[in-house]
Amino acid sequence: MIVLNGERREHGAGEAVAALVQSLGLGAQPRGVAVAVDGEVVPRAAWQTYAIPDGARVEVLTAMQGG
C-alpha cells in the first residue's frame, strides 16, 4: 500500500516510479510531470530504477493554471 496524492492505493512490491506514472495514463516521460516520494524529489533520470517502498507517500504533480 502507498499513499498516492493523498489517497491509499495498492502497490506491487518493487514497483518503479516510471511504472506508477504510466499507470496514471501520463505516458512514459511526460513533460510537465514531477514526482516526490516521502518529501524528496525523484529526478526524472531515476524514474526507471527508483523502487517505491511500501507505505510511501507519493506525490505526482503537473502543471496547473496559476498566477
Add this chain to the structure above:
Amino acid sequence: MASTRTGSEPLRIAGRELSSRLLLGTGGFPSLELLAEAIRASGSELVTVALRRVDPNAQGSLIDTIDREGVEVLPNTAGCFTARDAVITAKLAREAFETNWVKLEVIGDEDTLLPDAPELLKAAEQLVDEGFVVLPYTTDDPVLARRLVDVGCAAVMPLGAPIGSGMGIRNPYNIALIRESVEAPVVLDAGIGTASDVALAMELGCDAVMVASAISRAQDPVAMAAAMRAAVEAGRLAHGAGRIPRKTYATPSTPVAGTPDFS
C-alpha cells in the same frame, strides 16, 4: 536614444532577453482556448504556471497549450507557506518543466496572501545556492527587496496590492524607492486592476509588470490582454520621456506675449 524613444529595448533577466515587458499569469482563465488567445493578445513571452496533483479528469493539457504558443514557462511556488515547501516545489518544477527559473512565493496567511518575509528570504537564499534563477514575490518594502537582491535574486517582484484584489498600486512611493535601491529588474506583481495601474507601474520605473487575474477574470480577457500590452508600452515610453512636474497653479501652454488688447 532611439530605443528609449520607441521603448523597444529588451528586458534582461539573468542573461535572457525578453522583448515583452508583460508577464502573464495563467490562473483564472475559464478555458485553455481563451488562455491561448490572451497569450497572443498580450504579446507576453513568459507565463506562470503552478504545480498541483495530477487530475485524472483534467480537460486538455496546460503545458501543451503553452508550448503551442511558443512562450516560456515560469513555474511558481504558489500555496507554499514555508521555505521548506517552497524549495521542494521549486525543485519539482525544475524536473517537470526543465527550467531553473522560479517565481518564488512564500505566503504568510490565507486571508491576505501576503509574503512571509523571513521564510521568503530563507527560501531565496537556498534556491540561489542550488543554482536557481529566483524571482521572488515580495512586499513593497525597499529594504526587503534589497536583501533579496543581496542574496542573489535575479529580479524582485514587489506587490502593488494583495493578489487578486485589483486595488492597483497602494504605495507608489515605495515602488519608486525599490526601483532606486536595487540594480536588479523590478517586476510589479499583484494588485493590478486595469490598464492604468500597469501604465503607472511602468511610469514609476518598473522594468516589467506581471498580470494574472486582471486579465483572466476580466469580462473580455483577450481585449484586456491587448489593453495591458498597450499600457506597458505607453507607461514605458512616458517614463523614458520624463513627465512634467506637478504644480498647484496653471502655466499657460499658449504664449502670453502678443495677446491682443480689446479694451
